[in-house]
Amino acid sequence: MFTFQTVFLIPVLLLVFSPSHAKPPNIVLMIADDLGIGDIGCFGNTTVKTPNIDRIAKEGAKLTHHLSASSLCTPSRAAFLTGRYPIRTGMASRNFYRVSLFVAAPGGLPNNETTYAEVAKTAGYKTALIGKWHLGWSKNSLNDFDHHPNNQGFDYFYGYPLTNMKDFGDDPRESLLLSIFPLWHYQLATMVILLIITTGSFYRMKMIRLFLFVFLVAFGSLLVFSVHYVCIIRYKDFNSLLYRNTDLVEQPIELPTLTRRLAAEGVEYLEDRSKDQDPFLLLMSWTHMHTFLDTADKFKGRNKHGRYGDALEEMDWGVGEILNALDRLNMVDNTLVYFTSDNGGHLEERSADGDVHGGYNGIYKGGKAHGAVDGGIRMPSVARYPPSIRPGSVIDEQTSMMDIFPTISKLMGAKLGNSIQIDGRNIMPLLSGNEKVSPHDFMFHYCGDEIHAIRYRPRDGTSTWKLVLKSPDYIPGKQVCLFVCSCKGAIVNDPPLLHDMTSDPSEKNPIDITKHQSIVKTMLKAMKDHQASILPVDYQLDVSKQLWRPWLQPCCGTFPSCHCIDQKYHGKFR
Incomplete structure (x- = not known):
């Protein structure tokens, strides 16, 4: 029998427990640097231990056909943050200069571009980036921080403007x-x-x-x-910089303790959000596997892959610290966790002693900086989100790192304006099993500002086609270049090479193009339509914007000595 009080309470209860009042999901994104898809256990590696990355795959999904927008880090990360091809944001190079090499250079991700961190803030999220940035710093004057993460949607930043260069170690031969x-x-x-x-x-x-x-x-x-x-x-002194927001706290960076400090910052951030209960987006951008490879003593000599293997296991430990914190703070059920790499393993990377310091790209051809071959752009990616992703899922359909932008925007309940040309697609229906075919009909694989290959997934059948217009100019008899492969010096394939990536993922056996003229015609038309959608932009990776500017050089202390130590962690991890 309903009383007056019961009738009065019903709409109140419905209001409180309605979906509109459900707590929005937290977002934890993790990205490695130069990690090969063949480096990870769940992708087939049996010679190194990566239990924490493997755990994400076991408890969620493994994406076997997940692609970056570039085989080099600066353009790849720009696309990851914006959901847009680098050519649209000015982060694609039209010359040999394809990444940022100096902190004191004016080029970088334009602050009028919209990142997923900025979208998260419109949805009421707190945001943080911990680790590598590599998308520019100051533009016109010292410490104007025009390209700084704090100006790109991240409330909190603890990390480094550039990347972990070979020069940042103590061996003068490493450069x-x-x-x-x-x-x-x-x-x-x-x-x-x-x-x-x-x-x-x-x-x-x-x-x-x-x-x-x-x-x-x-x-x-x-x-x-x-x-x-x-x-x-002075390359190390001028570019090995560690910041907390806009404060320069360490110069040069103490590399052996850096991964543990990044993990500690990530855990501390999660603990703070557990206390205030605010929804959050946390991007953990790991130092490894870029060289210089330097790890804590407890990770040294643990496997047969030398310093590379040591660094890989240390990074996996860092991933575990974040996962364990989510467990301890009871955040697992309401948090999307995603792990990937910015580009493939660097096959040409060697130490001064000749040791292999680059990653392994498994069955895939080529690697970092090799243009459009899959070894450089097919990423070791896993995702976990208990409400939607079934444990142990395997997604073989083509997806992109650019898809993270619209996917998490949808999860956060954020609305994207029609004025933004987003190239990514919401892949949660694919991850959840509600859809079986990739939302991408076409993908375009750039090397610098040129399209070197086109991918096509017809709506019927199971094949994914790849039309290769240009191939790396490898050293004869090998699948490597001297150190990086040139985009402008690539070999023009006339006619283009056609691969069925479903049956030939290693790109070893081109198909007779004359037997698939309709497919080729469809792909070339799609490329022309895509190119017509590219608007003129200011190229941020031109030499003129990437040369060192003395007036933009940050310095901790008195120039040119430039030295300081992060007091928060000084001596803590020794």
Whole structure:
């Protein structure tokens, strides 16, 4: 029998427990650096232990056909954050300069671009980025922080502006520049000698006076030495920087403790959100597997893969720290956890002693910086979200890292304006099993500002087609370049190579293109339509925007000594 009080309480109870008042899901995204799909246990590796990444796959889904928008980190991460091809945001290069190499350079992700962190804030979320950024810093003046994570939607930032370079260790032989130009010192001396000879010839022909001869030689030598000073001698000091929001707290970074500090910051952030009960988006951007590879002593010598294997197991430990915190704080059931890499393993990466310091890309052809081959763009990706993803799921359909933007926007209840051209798609219906076919008809694989391949998933059948327009110019007899592969120097395939990626994921056996003319025609038309949608932008990776600017150089202390230590963790992890 209903009383007046009961009748009065019914709408109140319905209001309280209605879906509109359900707690919004938390988002934890984790991204590794240069991790190969063949490095991880759940993707077939039996020689290294990755139990925590494997756990996400066991309790959620493994994405076997998950693709990055680039085989290099800066453009890939720009696409990951915005859900847009790098060509749309100006983060695709039209020259050999394809990533950010200096903190004190004005190029970076334009702050008028919308990141998923900014979308999260519109939905009432707190946001944090812990770890690598690599999408620019200051633009016009020192510490204007135009490209800073705090200006791209992240309330809290603890990490480093650039990336973990070879130069950041203590071995003077380890240098990115020397890896690209192994004869750099000889080339440096040759430039100075040629400068003297050329200028001397003009002097002997009385085309210049003595004072001009001396000035040109002195100025030219100073310019050459300045490049050496900035790119070799002081590269670590000027670019190995650790920040807490906009405060420079450590210079250079103490690498052996960095992964443990990042994990500690992540756990602390989760604990804070457990206390205030606010929904959150946390991006853990791990240091590994980019070189310089340096780990805590307890992770050294644990497997047969040397420093690379040590770093991999340390990163997996960090992933475990985040997962364990979610368990302890009772956040598992209402949190989406996603793990991926920015690009494939770097096959050419070697230490100064010749040890392999790059990842393993499994059965897939090529690797980092190799344009459009799958070894560089097929990512070891897993996702867990108990309300929707069935444990042990395997998603073989083509998906993209750009899909995370619309997927989590939908989960957070955020509305995306029609003015933003989003290339990603909401893949939660695919992850949950409600849909069986990829939401992408086509994907376009860029190398710099050029499309090197097209992917096509027809709505019927099971095949995914890949049309390769350009291939890496490999060293004869090998599937590697000297250090990175050139986009402009790639081999033009005439006619293009067609692969059925379902039956030939290693891209070993091109199909006779004459037997599939309708498919090829459809793919080429889709490419033209896509290219027509690209609007002119300011290219952020042009040389003019990526050269070192002395007036943009951050310094902790008195220039040029530039040294400080993060006092929060000083001595804590020794």
